[in-house]
Amino acid sequence: MSVNITFLGGTGTVTGSKYLVEHQGQRLLVDCGLFQGYKQLRLRNWTPLPIPAADIDAVLLTHAHLDHSGYLPLLIKQGYKGRVYATPATCDLCGILLPDSGHIQEEDAAFANRKGYSKHSPALPLYDKHDALVSLKALHAQTVGKTFSPLPGWNATFSFAGHILGAASILLEVAGRRILFSGDLGRPDDLLMNAPDLPPDADTVLIESTYGNREHPKEDVLAELGPALKRVSARGGVAVLPVFAVGRAQAVLYAIAQLKASGEIPHSLPVFLDSPMAVHTTDLYQEHPDAHKLDDDGLRALKHAATMIETPEQSKALAKRHGPMVILAASGMATGGRVLHHLEHYLPDHRNMVILTGYQAPGTRGATLADGGTFVRMHGQDIEVKAEVVQLQSSSAHADATQLLKWLKHMKHAPGQVYVVHGELEAADVLRQRIERELKWRAVVPEHGSTWPT
Structure with missing residues (x-):
């Protein structure tokens, strides 16, 4: 049979x-x-x-x-x-x-x-x-x-x-x-x-x-992410991190919390999680303790690592703020979602930075950025890439x-x-x-x- x-x-x-x-x-x-x-x-x-x-x-x-x-x-x-x-x-x-x-x-x-x-x-x-x-x-x-x-x-x-x-x-x-x-x-x-x-x-x-x-590099995500955030913070720029709302957003937030706790990056550096989906996902870690390795202290660090942005009005208001700051937004390969509006706003300025946090499938905007593309097509127009692009190799x-x-x-x-x-x-x-x-x-x-x- x-x-x-x-x-x-x-x-x-x-x-x-x-x-x-x-x-x-x-x-x-x-x-x-x-x-x-x-x-x-x-x-x-x-x-x-x-x-x-x-x-x-x-x-x-x-x-x-x-x-x-x-x-x-x-x-x-x-x-x-x-x-x-x-x-x-x-x-x-x-x-x-x-x-x-x-x-x-x-x-x-x-x-x-x-x-x-x-x-x-x-x-x-x-x-x-x-x-x-x-x-x-x-x-x-x-x-x-x-x-x-x-x-x-x-x-x-x-x-x-x-x-x-x-x-x-x-x-x-x-x-x-x-x-x-x-x-x-x-x-x-x-x-x-x-x-x-x-x-x-x-x-x-x-x-x-x-x-x-x-093969993944021997250095961990903290060793890669820390210097990048320190660099963009020192020049008053904005770091935009396209993240998957489930998994990658939480891992990067936890890494940022650890970098601040160790003094690797300024404790005052503003961090925003601009994704209702990622905000709600972060809450789920408390409901499924058997599915991850975080203890109560780790869950608290994750929860307080960023200002949580949910409404479209709050998201649009970020564009009126000045750097330095860090914005995490979905989607992870820049295929859609709020991150597109942030990329459209911040890509043309050389003081800013885009940090790609994981695998970028061919044909996605994330892959175009990872490959050194000088323009990215968004909302029917070509956006010039002047911001520094960093691809983390250790955060997969x-x-x-x-x-x-x-x-x-x-x-x-x-x-x-x-x-x-x-x-x-x-x-x-x-x-x-x-x-x-x-x-x-x-x-x-x-x-x-x-x-x-x-």
């Missing part, structure tokens, strides 16, 4: 993760992510899935980042009627992330229509806030480490993956086959998150490869290549096959080669839309 996987996203790219598992007419989708970055990838969001949404029987989410959960409102809008299973923290985060995603898409479409720079008339959102709120009703929280049955005869178990609050790996058992989905694996030395749980044995493994061709929430291999090595028995996913082609293929060479396991980088056995 065959069990097959069709790779509907997260192959050859770090976005759009969707893995369809099929057995005897039953269909289960692991992750339901949006494509981001290059336009040809983003256009996939508008292309219907190869099977009707109503024919999918269950959905499992590894975590709440939009490249893993952001397609969910659209799936339900298209007719999906089943349940969506995730860890408790992932359910809580989806309650923040998905409505915000719908709201941003509504705002972007409305702005494009007002300014007339869209090629579509009218420009429409992929889904709106109402669609996202409807989709939340499908979420069902499952305890980490406790096996449950998403479908009759199918068992699933979540284990902690580090990375962000609630992130999990998934062991799926069906028809005698054990399939392990790594999800996005965190680092064992992460500032906030616990190290990933050790992997169980499996017949088939899907391993992420975001950093499959790279993903395991690097050696850490990924070390995680795999903890499996007591070799799997029959490893599918290398969630990475750009070069990163995925380099990791594939290392798996075959160092572990002597069969590894494949599947193509988008391809179907493989387990």
Whole structure:
């Protein structure tokens, strides 16, 4: 009795993760992510899935980042009627992330229509806030480490993956086959998150490869971030940090709190977190103490590391302040959100600084900045880049290549096959080669839309 996987996203790219598992007419989708970055990838969001949404029987989410959960409102809008299973923290985060995603898409479409720079008339959102709120009703929280049955005869178990609050790996058992989905694996030395749980044995493994061709530097984020903030503060400039509202924002805030406590940067340096979503996410760390390593003192430091900005009026008022100051705002790759308005305002001044805090997917504005672009396209116009651009190499929430291999090595028995996913082609293929060479396991980088056995 065959069990097959069709790779509907997260192959050859770090976005759009969707893995369809099929057995005897039953269909289960692991992750339901949006494509981001290059336009040809983003256009996939508008292309219907190869099977009707109503024919999918269950959905499992590894975590709440939009490249893993952001397609969910659209799936339900298209007719999906089943349940969506995730860890408790992932359910809580989806309650923040998905409505915000719908709201941003509504705002972007409305702005494009007002300014007339869209090629579509009218420009429409992929889904709106109402669609996202409807989709939340499908979420069902499952305890980490406790096996449950998403479908009759199918068992699933979540284990902690580090990375962000609630992130999990998934062991799926069906028809005698054990399939392990790594999800996005965190680092064992992460500032906030616990190290990933050790992997169980499996017949088939899907391993992420975001950093499959790279190693993290030995210096930590404090050693990189401190000098940059000290430099921009000394010249009276403004540092704009595009951050993911979930995970990266909190890690950077905690790092800033530590830098101030140690005297590395001025204690008086104003810091603003301009993201309602990130503000609400920061509150969730107190509600899920088992999902991170912060104690009560650490949680207090995180909570008081910045002035929390929530309303649009408060956000606009920041533009009237003079530096030095630090502004953290979503999104992390500058693909949307309030950070665009800050970049538009501060990029043309050489006293200012943009600090990129993590991986920048090709085709995003963040990648343009990281590559030394002299102009960035925003809101239908080219904004000149005169501000200093700094890319932190040590702040990633993903395991690097050696850490990924070390995680795999903890499996007591070799799997029959490893599918290398969630990475750009070069990163995925380099990791594939290392798996075959160092572990002597069969590894494949599947193509988008391809179907493989387990």
